[in-house]
Amino acid sequence: MYEPKKFEELSWREKFTLLRRTVSALSAFDKWTFPTMIISDLLLSLEPLVNLWMSALILDELIGARDIKRLVLLVLVTVGLNFLLYLGKNALANRHHILHKGMEIVQENMAASEKILDTDYENLENPDFQKKARDYWQVSRNRGSALNVFYYSMDLFFQGFFSTVCSVLLLIPFLKIVLVRTGPSFWESPWLVLALLGVMVACAAALLVVGHFYQKTNNQYCDLNLQVMRLFSYYSDLISNYRLGKEIRLFREKELIMEQAYDKTLLQIIKMSRASAQAESRFGSTNALITAVMTGAIYIFVALKALAGLFGAGDLLKYVGAIQQVATGVENLISGVTSLANLHNTQFFFDLIDTPPVKYQGTLPVEKRDDNDYLIEFKNVSFRYPGAQDWALKDFSIHLRVGERLAVVGMNGSGKTTFIKLLCRLYDPQEGVITLNGIDIKKYDYEEYLTLFSVVFQDFCVFSFPLGQNVTTSLDYDEEKVWRCLEQAGLSERVKQMPKGLDTALYKDFEEDGVEISGGEAQKVALARALYKDAPYIVLDEPTAALDPVSEHEIYERFNQFVGAKTAIYISHRLSSCRFCDQIAVFDQGRLVQTGSHDELILDESGKYYALWHAQAQYYVPEGRPRE
Template identity: 40%
Template sequence: MEVKKGNAWTSLMRALKMLMKDSPLLIPCTFVMAAFEAASPYINILISAEIVTELTLPNRDIKHLFFLAIVMAVANCVVGLLLAFLYQFQDVLKYRQMKIIDGKVAEKSWQMDYETVCDPKVHEKANIIPHWGYDHGVLALVKQISEILSALFTIAISVVLVVEFFSLKTTEGGTLSQALNHWLSPVVFLTLFGLSAYHNIWAAAKTQKVRYQTDNDVEQPFNQVVDIFESCCAEYQRGKDLRMFCAQGMVRSHLLMLFDKLATLQTTAQKYAKKMILVSFISTRAFHLFTYIFVGLKALYGAFGAGSLLKYTGMVEQMSNGIGRMCNAIREVWQNIHYIDDYFAYQDLENRTSTGTKPITEDILNDYVFEFRNVTFTYPGTETPSLTNINCVLKKEEKVAIVGRNGSGKTTFIKLLCRLYDPQEGTILLNGTDIREYRYEDYLKFFSTVFQDFCIFALQLGENVASESVYNEKDVICALENAGFKERLKTLSDGLHTQLYKYFYDDGVELSGGEKQKVAIARCLYKDAPYAILDEPTAALDPVAEADIYQRMNQFIEGKGAIYISHRLSSCHFCHRIMVFENGQLVETGTHEELLATTGLYHRLWHAQAKYYQS
């Protein structure tokens, strides 16, 4: 799925509106801060110029000199303290805004349907955006706005001094003096100023385009891969395999190879950037040199004295500095717009799964029939169908076992039934109605599931079972006991409030594979949905524990429909019907006895497994 971008200007306006809405004080704070930053150097320039002028007078006033020095010191202290406060206040506001953005990204991920979340491009963006911090995206825009405003204020103050500068005429005669007073001199000055600014912006735009391309096409995917490899080394759960198989060297070699590849690509980008920086440097310094010469000549021909010379050379320095900072900030905004656009493109992603409007009523919950009618499904980004022309019926109170070799389409069948994906061909019906017509949220509540790749969260045990923070403790304990977790629960001093895993707490409890599977089954039982689906629910349990779990499950879901997927064919005994998948097709269906009476795939799988138990 392509993460479509919008108009860059529109994204920029959206970012500003978002900042004003989420953090109303952030932009005003930045504006005031930029004004003080711009004014700060002119305090020294203007007052120092007055001091020098006073010193050059034959009858200089010592009291006035002391007064100017005190004013300069006090003004610097006041502005410095104000800026320190504003910097700190802005940092607090930016941190809050960063957490708001992280929350919006997480919320968007939660709201996405499963098919969209599983898309590699979407997944990449979801992982990268929270790592931008203050360097890219909406928050980086705050710094860039501050730089642009500060530069504009600096240039504005300089323009006032420029007007004053050109209003002062040379008093000594000569052709050069007349040329300095000519009306074309400010035109030449403004032309050179414009050319310098244009070259800076042009070079910045070219440089940032190459940098963004390198960052987006190479560096971001690279960082994602590095995170994966580094997690292999850092996560304690993977540490056993890493050390037992001495795999550190293998991981290190992959990282070094990736670093070398990135370094080569970055070197190419840096060479191009150096050329553009050289263009910018020459243009800025040429303007700088011309202005210094111009100011020096006007002073030489009597337009102003030594104090004003200091003031106007300071003006040149600040104007040049303002141009440089503004061009640099515009360059950064130019690059950052791409990141802002990426953020809003992610936020604007639409779910592929239609929500439907039809409610699931009590009548449907009490009496239901699912039907797969000519269903074919191919995973996005692949060409070979995972399921082909599936036709079957699933009834209430019917226990169905689904068996088949690895990759035969068993789990895909379940994902389609649960509407984690929608089929490209055919229809899945619930009581004769296409399941896409039902409200998506209502439909998901229809199922209690245990997937083979289930997730146990680093939260409290009770929260893992109930999937919510406030729950009925008696019901949770009942679900855990029915899942075979009773004896283990007795050993936990904090009971349902036991923290699982050591990610957040040193005293977090580690569960074995079988114990985690029991917690996942307890979660399924606690939900108490009309239809239960267990995909390899007992793979980590021993045969005795497995038999006990199945017996308890059958009692607990009496009167409900259920699907069991298991490589241990012993689970098929208590099922009403068995469906056999092979290469994405439903090749056999029937009872255990009926299928054993044939010489089909189920017959071969059963006897292959029985042979090892008998021997």
């Protein structure tokens, strides 16, 4: 079973690779991501320093010569510089804001969604891939988008970096002054500067260590929370799903659901939230204490030098502000570095995105034939599902002729649906080969190969979209063709009664005026979808299992009329479709045990088909009437 590697277990090389990939991913989404961020953060860092510098000059002029012209000039320069900085920041602010806010919704989640929708079906059924997808979405909901969090951390890092560098540049004249000995005592010697630097380095190191331990503790809580929130999401969906309301009320399941939800999720969430809040509070208090020590040391240092008369009031204002900006910059810089060094969130994203394809990707085009003259052949095919010991199909051979009607019958678990999955290349067999017109289907372009099939599975899906889009799986479609397919599926009269016709939303998930349709009507929507695709092979894999035998027989007969010259494959527990099929394939325990027409197979009293037919016929033949 897939388990994400704990971040502290990653080597520095792996961490650097993760960092590089995250930067590349952000740049791939928008090449201006980092240039915009860097320029914006530089302007943001310059603004307070420009004001400190100009305020110091204005204060010195007020205390000194008080030249009105010079004062006016200084004020105008201050206003002008602030205006230019404002224009620059404002020009970048919208783009900077959009990049920061839109990362999760538009970019990262879209990439993850496309991966899930495009990945091989074998991956989709794999528990490891399912866990990767669940973990990613859960982390994204609980902690925020991985790339968004990284983007914020980079933003904080650059703010701290530029603030620190610019403030240090502003302090160069100050350092030249304070490094000069003004008296015999320690307080007047350059050693005081080194003492201050020692305090600042120690405080910075302490902030780095505290931040590292906080991130590590926070990751542990988040990993535990991930497991609990997965259960919480399940119970939340269960409670809010109105389609389950009847079952919950009729079987008095409320107490069971609430007890399970409360004991397994809510109590755990409360417990972990308290522990996480306490850890965050301890981190915040420790961080504030260290910052206070660093700031206090700076103020004491500046005060001592000012008392020694090394600089005037204006310079005092400038240097105090600049040193304070250094302290703030160092704090932001360390917070950014700590966050960047912890790429735990991005791990879940890349674990999902990096899932490799399992199928061979062919490139041959599928020949487009007006006569649908395609021949598909299974040659000694054997297949078992990943992780399974038993064969789902063993030494299976059959050929599907153009225009043929094939009925596939057998008990549950006999391999009928597996046959269809292999036919559609949702899986590849471990042994044998499947060919289309004599060529291995693996060599064909997969998307083109899929155009040959219209399949309606027993567990078909009808979306909460407008009915027309459900039939066509497209935003743009041929309305006349849709109505024709609905007529053939036996649903057109029902649709004509709907308030918006083909634009009527199914169910109420998104639209308040959505229409609830019955299970039988949903099956007809799925059948209309198969007809609309107009593929040369049509497969019905027990989509009518919920219907009574008479209704199923009527649907199959109607469907058979509209199939025309296409190849049709009918799979059903019931054998009503067998009478009008050219060939019947009988499956038993993963093997093809009989083939032939109904009239041929019914004569073999020792055969599996004979047993299946008469096991069902006894419930539908009137008393006293002989069975066939």
